[in-house]
Amino acid sequence: MATHVITGAGSGIGAAVARRLHARGDELVLHARDAGRAKELAAEFPGSRTLVGDLADPDRLSWAFSHQNMPEQVDSLLHIAGVVDLGPVGELTPKTWRHQLNVNLVAPAELTRHFLPQLRVSQGHVVFVNSGAGLNAHAEWSAYAASKHGLKALADSLRHEEHGNGIRVTSVYPGRTASPMQVKVHQQEGKEYDASRWIDPESVATTILLAIDLPRDAEVNDLTVRPGR
């Protein structure tokens, strides 16, 4: 049975992916920011294991993991957690920049480093949930877009490095998706939020499952998903 390590499983796209994999009986290792959140995830997904570490502080992840039982088998590592904070370059502080770069880019690199030995053994799969902002940067999106442009670079380099070891690497680039993150974006843009205008997280989950379930003769490198309405 496949074992998946998932970040961001408590909300939006990550929760949709976790529900689908849980429903079909796969093994889940759910990453959580702290012990309280881990307890909630364990209750929501019976039979799953949890892994605690704050992605906003990637320097401490290694220490945090050294005090927990790390899974011996990892077939896929699904980087889905993320944060956004909009604002013009003239107003974004280093703290705001660092927070988005840490959660969206440095922490995924650090988690990947930790799980590469297991992924090499299983000839596993690494999925990065990126964003349309990882391909194009618009006004007021600089810090988030920079973190996601960096995430594209991380994924592309990793694919070249690990192809020979049998590891597959996929980046998924969703457009606006109806989740708590999109509610915050609308608040920051001063716009009214209408969930029905945006992609259902279940649809993004479908694209992620398509990538990880593809037979081993093929690899989806990049998938762009746009709102259909």
Ligand SMILES: NC(=O)c1ccc[n+]([C@@H]2O[C@H](COP(=O)([O-])OP(=O)(O)OC[C@H]3O[C@@H](n4cnc5c(N)ncnc54)[C@H](OP(=O)(O)O)[C@@H]3O)[C@@H](O)[C@H]2O)c1
């Ligand atoms: N929604 C969109 O329109 C959209 C579009 C394109 C790309 N994306 C990308 O899709 C991914 C999922 O986004 P979403 O829309 O599902 O967002 P969401 O509902 O806000 O969920 C974000 C998840 O990230 C976790 N997270 C945030 N900071 C963390 C930290 N410091 N440590 C550990 N976990 C942390 C959250 O944990 P808690 O549950 O504990 O809060 C939550 O589970 C993100 O990478 C996002 O950039 C979203």
